[in-house]
Amino acid sequence: MAEHTKRRPDLTPIPAAQNQILAAFSPLGAEDVPVGEAAGRVLAAEISAPIDLPAFDGSSMDGFALLASDTLGASLTSPVVLKVVADIPAGHHFKGGLEPGQAARIMTGAPLPQGADAVVPVEDTDYGVRAIGTQAPAQVEVYRPVERGDYVRPRGQDVSQGETVLTPKRRLRPQDVGVLAMLGFEAVPVSQRPKVGLMAPGDELLPLGAPLTPGKIFDSNSYMLEALIAGVGGAVVNLGIVPDQMEVVRTGLDRAVGEGVDLLLSTGGVSVGAFDFVRAVLEQEGELDLWRVNMRPGKPLAFGRYRGVPYLGLPGNPVSAYVGFQVFVQPVLRKLQGLSRPTPETRRVKLLERVESDGRESYLRAVVTFEGGRWVARLTGHQGSGNLYSLVQANALLMIPAGVTLLEQGAEADAWML
Ligand code: AMP
Ligand code: MG
Numbered sequence: 001m002a003e004h005t006k007r008r009p010d011l012t013p014i015p016a017a018q019n020q021i022l023a024a025f026s027p028l029g030a031e032d033v034p035v036g037e038a039a040g041r042v043l044a045a046e047i048s049a050p051i052d053l054p055a056f057d058g059s060s061m062d063g064f065a066l067l068a069s070d071t072l073g074a075s076l077t078s079p080v081v082l083k084v085v086a087d088i089p090a091g092h093h094f095k096g097g098l099e100p101g102q103a104a105r106i107m108t109g110a111p112l113p114q115g116a117d118a119v120v121p122v123e124d125t126d127y128g129v130r131a132i133g134t135q136a137p138a139q140v141e142v143y144r145p146v147e148r149g150d151y152v153r154p155r156g157q158d159v160s161q162g163e164t165v166l167t168p169k170r171r172l173r174p175q176d177v178g179v180l181a182m183l184g185f186e187a188v189p190v191s192q193r194p195k196v197g198l199m200a201p202g203d204e205l206l207p208l209g210a211p212l213t214p215g216k217i218f219d220s221n222s223y224m225l226e227a228l229i230a231g232v233g234g235a236v237v238n239l240g241i242v243p244d245q246m247e248v249v250r251t252g253l254d255r256a257v258g259e260g261v262d263l264l265l266s267t268g269g270v271s272v273g274a275f276d277f278v279r280a281v282l283e284q285e286g287e288l289d290l291w292r293v294n295m296r297p298g299k300p301l302a303f304g305r306y307r308g309v310p311y312l313g314l315p316g317n318p319v320s321a322y323v324g325f326q327v328f329v330q331p332v333l334r335k336l337q338g339l340s341r342p343t344p345e346t347r348r349v350k351l352l353e354r355v356e357s358d359g360r361e362s363y364l365r366a367v368v369t370f371e372g373g374r375w376v377a378r379l380t381g382h383q384g385s386g387n388l389y390s391l392v393q394a395n396a397l398l399m400i401p402a403g404v405t406l407l408e409q410g411a412e413a414d415a416w417m418l
Contacts, residue, residue, distance in 0.1 A: 011294035013402060014327060014361050020290060021303050021328055024310050027338040028192040028262065039177045040233060041190035042337040047166040049183055052156035057112045061151045064125060064140050065116035066103040071145040079126065079141035086113060087136035105136035112152060119151035120144070159183075169338050171233070194336040196229050197256025197309075198222060199239040199266040201249055201278075202316060207241060220388065221267040221321045225314075228325050229265075232333045237261055244269065246277050250285070257307050262336055264309055265329065268316025270300040278302050278313040286311065294402055296360040297385035298324040317385035323363045323397065326416075346399070346414040349377040354409045361402040365394035368415045377415050394418065 012020075030044035059065060066082055074080040086094045086104035088111070094104060097114030104113050105127075112119070122128050126141035159165055165183070166176060172190070180188055205219040206212065219241050226236045237259050239252040249269075256264055269278045282288040282304040290303035298320035302313030312332075314324040331341055349368055357364075366377045380393040396415040400407065407413060 008294060008359070011292050011299065011360065012290055013294050017290055017293045017301070017303070018328060018331060021310075021312070022331055022335055022341070024289075024303075024305075025262075025332055025335050028194060028336050030189045031192050032187040032189050034187050035177055035180050035185055038172050038180065038188050038190060039174055040171060041193075042171050042233065042339055043166055043168050043176075044189040044191050044338065045168055046164055047180065047183075047185070047188065049159045049161050049163050049165050051183060052161045053159035053179075053182055054153050054155055054157060057155050058153050059106045059108055059110050059112060059119045059151060060153050061119055061121040062107050063105075063119045063121040063123075063151060064103040064127075064142070065098065065106040065112050065119050066142070066146075067098060067100055067116060068118040068146050068148045068150065070100055070103075071118075071120065071142050074142045074145050076143045079143050081139055081141055083139050084136050088113065103140055103142075105140075117148045117152070118146045120146050121151060169340070171339070191233075191337040193233060193235040194263060194333050195237055195259070195261045196234050196333075197237045197239055197253070197259070197261040197264045198225055198229070199242060199249070199252050199256075199264070201242045201244055201266060201269045203244045205241045221314075221316065221318055224318065224322060224388075225265065225267060225325060228322070228330070229333065232330050233337055234333045244277070246281060249277065249281060253281070253285075253306050253311075257309050261309060263329075263332060264306055264311040265314065266311075267314045267321045270302045270313040270315055272300075282306060282311060282313075294360045295323070295327070296358060296362040297383075298327075298363075299360065301328065303328075315385070318388040319365070319391050320385045322388075322391060326397075327363070344416040346416050347375050347396070348412055349375045349396075349398070349415045351398075351407055351409055351411050351413060352376050352378045355379065355398065355400065355407045355411075355413070357400045357405050357407075359403055359405050362400035363397040363416070364400065365390045366396045366398040366415060367394060368396040368417065375415070377413070 071080050082103040085102045088094045088104050088106045090107050090109035093111050094113040098116045120142050124144045127137050200219045200222045204216050206216045229236050237256050242248045242252050269276045286305040288304040293301045298315050300315045304311050314321045365380045368377045381390045396417050399414045
C-alpha cells in the first residue's frame with residue numbers, strides 16, 4: 001500500500017552513487033602488526049598452524065594419570081590401589097614413565113607422563129585434597145574404572161599442524177587473536193589502516209571547552225565521525241574546525257594530502273548557501289563527480305578529487321552526516337581494507353505508525369522492538385536532520401525505498417539495525 005512518485009532526475013540514486021564512489025578506491029597494502037594490536041584489523045594473509053593445538057597430550061582435570069587397564073573393576077567398595085610415583089604440576093614435564101600399578105598426581109594442563117593413557121579425577125579417588133602446597137600421597141585408591149583417553153586432551157585435538165586456521169579478508173576478533181597467540185605468532189600481516197583527513201568547516205563551530213556564545217554551536221560531527229571511522233578500522237588525520245574561508249580550507253586539505261591520506265572527508269559546506277564552498281574548491285583544484293543524491297536525510301553529498309585524492313563532502317547536519325557515513329563512507333573504508341561490500345543487517349518490521357516520506361530513499365530513526373511475536377518499529381520523534389538526540393534514542397534506521405511516499409500503519413518495511 002505504498003504511494004509512489006517519480007524520481008527526481010537531478011538527484012543521483014543511492015546505489016549508483018555508491019558504485020561510483022566505491023569504484024574510485026582500491027584495497028590498500030598490508031603491514032605486520034604485533035598480535036597484541038591486531039584485534040579489529042583485517043587479516044591480509046592465510047594463517048596455517050605451525051604447531052598442533054594442544055601441542056601435547058595433557059590432563060583436562062586435576063587428578064591422577066594412570067593406565068586405564070589398571071582401573072578395570074574399580075569401585076567404592078573395592079578400590080584399585082596405585083603407587084604414586086610423580087607429582088606433575090602444569091608447566092612441568094615428568095621425565096620418567098608410568099608402569100602398570102603406578103600413577104602420577106597431575107594438574108589440569110600438565111603433560112601426561114609416558115605410559116599413562118588416562119586420568120582419573122581427584123573426585124573419584126580417596127585423595128580429594130588439592131590445596132596449595134599439599135604433597136602428593138604415596139598411594140591412591142581409585143574408585144571407578146576409566147577408559148583410555150578419559151580426561152586427556154590429546155595433542156592436535158583442536159588444530160593440526162599445517163591446517164589453515166584463518167583466511168584473509170576477515171576482521172580479527174578477540175578469539176582469533178587468542179588463537180594466533182596460542183600458535184605462537186608474534187606479529188601478523190593485516191591491511192593498512194585507511195587514513196582519513198577529517199575537516200569541519202563552519203564559522204559557527206566551537207571547539208569543546210570554549211564558552212558557548214550566541215549563534216555558535218559545538219562541533220559535534222568531528223567527534224562522531226572520528227568514532228565511526230575508528231569503528232571500521234580507519235585512522236583520522238584531524239584537520240579540526242576551519243572557518244568558512246576558501247584559503248584556510250585549502251591549507252587544511254593540502255596538509256592532509258601531504259600526509260598521504262587515502263580519503264578527504266569534510267562535514268558541512270555542501271549545501272547551496274553563500275558560504276558553501278566545497279563545490280568551488282573541488283571545481284578549482286580537482287574535479288566534482290557527484291553532487292546531491294536521492295537520499296533523506298543527506299541529499300547534499302559531494303564526491304570528487306582534490307589534487308588527485310578522493311574527496312567526500314558529507315552534509316553538516318549531524319544526522320545527515322551519520323547516515324551519509326554509514327551509506328557511503330563505511331563501504332569505502334571496508335573496501336580499502338580488503339573487505340567485501342557490507343550488506344546492512346536488516347530486520348523486516350511492521351510499522352506501528354503511518355510513515356511519510358518525500359520519495360527520496362529514506363533512512364528514518366526508529367526503535368525496533370519484539371512485540372506480540374514479531375518485530376515492530378516506531379519512529380523516534382522529529383526527523384529533522386539536525387536532531388541528533390532522536391538518533392541517540394533510535395536502535396535502527398527504517399529504510400523507505402526511493403519512490404515511496406507513504407506507508408500506512410501496519411505496513412512492512414526493512415529496518416537497518418544499528
Ligand atoms: P552546512 O552544510 O554547512 O550548511 O551545515 C548544515 C547544518 O549543519 C548547519 O546547521 C550547521 O551549523 C551544522 N553543522 C555543520 N558542521 C557541523 C559540525 N561539525 N558539527 C555539528 N553541526 C554542524
Ligand atoms: Mg556551513
